[in-house]
């Protein structure tokens with residue numbers, strides 16, 4: 061199809077060098093016709109007036125403004141957007157679908173570090189590490205008597221909510237361990253994994269990991285009543301979106317000491333400075349870092365270059381986003 065497509069970067073400029081380190085930039089220049097010193101942070105940038113009319117492919121990243129009708133009108137030859145990030149929901153407007161724009165995202169590449177973070181959290185939580193660490197710090201002494209017999213990952217039951225690309229990867233990475241896995245997803249099955257209802261999952265699992273997208277349907281899917289179904293000592297891991305959990309209800313459960321939580325995402329984000337989640341010893345809080353950070357951005361950049369190569373060769377994209385799926389995906 062396209063031969064050496066004319067491309068343009070559109071993102072916050074600070075991410076460019078991390079997404080595309082020097083060897084990746086050299087590879088990009090061998091595939092596309094692109095001015096690597098030009099990064100569109102706003103589409104009304106006067107430097108774009110000569111460039112946008114000829115652009116065929118946008119290489120977008122975090123901070124790219126939405127591709128609305130005005131942008132599309134200024135870029136009549138635009139055929140594809142390759143997004144070096146996860147979700148395209150804030151980027152792709154209805155006008156893009158009307159135009160028939162090809163849209164691809166690096167969400168698969170971004171799923172890798174989220175799944176790695178989750179697997180680390182599951183295994184450490186199962187071992188009781190978060191609790192025992194706090195205990196050691198408080199007592200300045202080894203646990204008095206035996207560590208509780210429920211500590212350990214031998215046969216522990218772990219529930220995955222959402223057979224998303226991250227959820228499926230978590231299942232694959234946990235498979236070699238001596239765990240019992242189950243899954244709740246009303247739309248997607250995973251071969252060989254026990255599929256259960258959400259409430260059965262919550263009642264029966266010691267560790268629950270959330271991997272569903274933020275939609276109207278998933279808002280507060282873990283509310284006060286459902287959190288109360290989780291057994292004493294259970295751990296909730298949320299690397300998905302804060303809106304899936306009723307924050308006040310979770311704080312109330314954590315205050316009793318009955319449950320623990322590993323939270324990479326919260327609602328709101330960031331939390332207000334007075335939030336109890338900063339100080340509760342049974343809340344392990346990280347600042348939304350499970351997705352690509354640091355050198356992990358280069359994996360998303362490489363995924364975009366693979367897509368660009370496919371596009372230039374006239375091959376189908378491997379990570380095309382379909383308009384029809386958008387209601388049920390991240």
Ligand SMILES: NC(=O)c1ccc[n+]([C@@H]2O[C@H](COP(=O)([O-])OP(=O)(O)OC[C@H]3O[C@@H](n4cnc5c(N)ncnc54)[C@H](O)[C@@H]3O)[C@@H](O)[C@H]2O)c1
Pocket residue numbers: 146167170171174221222223224225226227244245246247248270271272273274275277278299300301324325348349350351352388389390
């Ligand atoms: N913490 C981070 O840095 C980070 C990074 C990337 C993604 N995320 C989040 O991780 C989550 C998963 O992302 P992804 O790209 O793997 O998702 P995805 O788009 O691949 O998958 C969506 C899946 O969720 C399922 N689903 C939809 N509604 C559901 C419901 N009501 N209950 C259970 N499952 C439901 C769908 O069937 C589908 O299998 C999203 O919430 C995303 O925003 C977080």
